[in-house]
Amino acid sequence: MADTLVADLIVERLERWGVDRVFGYSGDGVNALMGALRRAADRIEFVQARHEENAAFMAVGHAKYTGRVGVVTSTQGPGAVHLLNGLYDAKLDGVPVVAIVGQQNTSVLGSAYMQEIDLLGLVKDVAAQFAQQVSTAEQLPMVLDRAFRAALATGSPAVVIVPHDVQQQPAPEPAQEHGVVTTAPEWRRSQVLPFDADLQAAADVLDAGERVALLVGQGARHARDEVIAVAERLGAGIATSLLGKPFVDESLPFVVGTMGHLGTTASAHLLGHCDTLLIVGSNDPWTEFYPPPGAARAVQIDLDGRNVGNRYPIEVGLVGDAAATLAALLPRLRERTDRGWRDDVERHVRDWHALVEIRALTPADPVNPERVVWELNRRLPADAQVAVDVGSCVYWYARQLQLPAGVPAHLSGTLASMGCSVPYGIAAKLHRPDRPLVALTGDGAMQMTGLAELVTVARMWPRWSDPRFVVCVLHNGDLAEVSWEQREMEGDPRFADSQDLPAFPYAAYADLLGLRGIRVDDPERLGAAWDAALTADRPVVLEVLTDPAVPLLPPFPAGAAKLEQMRTGLQQEGAAGRHAAELLETYAAQEGAGR
Structure with missing residues (x-):
């Protein structure tokens, strides 16, 4: 790799991570990277936004629509500052984004040089899961690999800061020596399932309920069929969070629509009158629209254990993949024969649909x-x-x-x-x-x-x-x-x-x-x-x-x-x-x- 630069190594590593598009805006801090992207234009597309904030939004959008990592780049100083809004969007909605940010030459850092700001300090909150400045050519592959794995594993933004002079250094040959860490651009999603005893405890709570509601968020994006199957088994109505709306078929007669301040009358009735609540992949903050605390027994399923019990006082928390956990839970649930609650839910859905047209x-x-x-x-x-x-x-x-x-x-x-x-x-x-x-x-x-x-x-x-x-x-x-x-x-x-x-x-x-x-x-x-x-x-x-x-x-x-x-x-x-x-x-x- 003697004829290539660290900037080319960045692009090569992006390719190995499956990146086919980089959003951003140029500047002197990433000029070497721009050159490498130009040389790889037949393999990775560079998308120039009109502003770095918008480029970061594009990277977040890419992650949301594709399910893959969104990548954005900017120069140091104001360019890096402009990225923050989009990076916080990724953090709060839980999607993987990697930002590659330029910096002034290492030789002038600490001198209050033009456009020099403390980039690690700037991103320490938004990129709390991973932020690192690359100081040597040998460090680059390891840092970029860790950034991608952190973004994917935690569903959050990661930031890699690469000073301009480091980008211009010759790309190093792979080495096995003290002080050099060799890594691989590899990560695969795992399937996480709760223990059997916890699944049974959740089933016991849900089976005891007479008026069951599901609140479904974006964590159920791959569990459409499983959500419907569990709702049918329980005779339940389904409400969605705003982010969960695209992942449930709202044409079904027992789907009440979005909950919360901007939600539907049918969702207000469902959540206001249920005696049992199953939260699936949702961390929706509209807590005043949940059932009053103590009014409903609750079970929550979430892949991220930090979300379990975060919005409502639950009895059983199941940390696991939504689709797999619901599939494992389904055979433990008893079939409902009494349609009284379901009929009530469906009547309120019909009333809501009538109101929608009246309002329009x-x-x-x-x-x-x-x-x-x-x-x-x-x-x-x-x-x-x-x-x-x-x-x-x-x-x-x-x-x-x-x-x-x-x-x-x-x-x-x-x-x-x-x-x-x-x-x-x-x-x-x-x-x-x-x-x-x-x-x-x-x-x-x-x-x-x-x-x-x-x-x-x-x-x-x-x-x-x-x-x-x-x-x-x-x-x-x-x-x-x-x-x-x-x-x-x-x-x-x-x-x-x-x-x-x-x-x-x-x-x-x-x-x-x-x-x-x-x-x-x-x-x-x-x-x-x-x-x-x-x-x-x-x-x-x-x-x-x-x-x-x-x-x-x-x-x-x-x-x-x-x-x-x-x-x-x-x-x-x-x-x-x-x-x-x-x-x-x-x-x-x-x-x-x-x-």
Whole structure:
């Protein structure tokens, strides 16, 4: 390897770990690595984002859509700082990402050199499972191998810092000598199962229950069939966390939808009235929407023992793979013959589906945002991929969109960082360019990152076998989720200085980039607009002028408890809040009528 550099060794090691795509942005700290990526361009694709934060989101999206490690690179100083948001997204949602970060030459470290910051100090929390600076050429393979194994084993980001002069050193020959550790780029997932006695203890708790509920999270992504089989055996209803939504078929009559503040009335009923709870692969933080402590006996299954008992006082914790553990648990469970509880659950699911349509068709000024997603729900291609941003659009995704089996949908769930949807969508589209992509976003998130990354879409789309990449922008001129939080949580009026967004012509901007823009301000045109967007010969920005006054009302009974605070805030807004107050009362009456 005498003719190659450490930078080339990095790329060779990435290849051996199965990496085919690196996201990032260049800079002098990674110039040698850029050269190595150029030399390996036929084997590893470098994806240039418009900003390092977005590159990190792309790496997280890659990990979520592919199930493999996402890799991102940046220069030192500001480039490294910009990575943090995406790396925290990976940490909090539990996905493997490796960041390769440049640094100034080792000879100047400690001199307060230009762009020199303490990178290990910077990432010590976000990359708590593994962060290391490479000081010698011989160290590089070992550090990179450990970074990948740590990311995969812990589902978290790992950071490898490589000073510029180390990247430029000759790649070393493999050696067996004191002070040199030789490692292998190898890791395989294990199957973890609880002990038989623990499985029986869990079965005893579940069999004793009369009203059983399952709460299913993203840890059940490979356990779709097993989840349904256990629910059928127990006569149980199934609720999902926000991150678990894509992994359960919501068309089934006993699947109640998403739980929590942005969840469904059926999920509120299920979790509020069950006497037994089985939590599968979920660490959802909306603890006020779980059964009241003591109201339900609980069993939890999670591959990560740190999550067991983390959100609810459980009786039996099963540390194991969700699919294998449920399969081992199933034959120990008795078949239910009494359908009383299941019939009750299914009635509330039917009531929720009726309410969904009523809400979507509730008049608003000019368009009800729920109607936007309701119209998509009837048109979403069976082979689509979905990316969702953070803000009020998450509520409409959670409540209005039933994902066809096999359609992946991802968002920044636990960090809940605005601006993730278009970077996620790019990562998904690069993974499967033959499948259409739909991104749901608000105008606030679009102004944060989406507008910049539309430039990336405009650059890339001619290479895609299926050009469909639809970004639906819910344009209401308001940071609507926070506006409603100001009313709900504080009893305060909306603060215009913090909440108003500058006007921007999203559809016209798409046209300017050579994409297609469609602007809708009439709900009766939504169906045709979605049809046009989903059959276009190029990426589309579907800009819909929506009503910020549509309330983000939690499902009752929690929603009923929030009404007075919301009313107090709206009353202080005077005439400006009258329309929102009327819609709030309409929504409250609709929910009350369905109970």
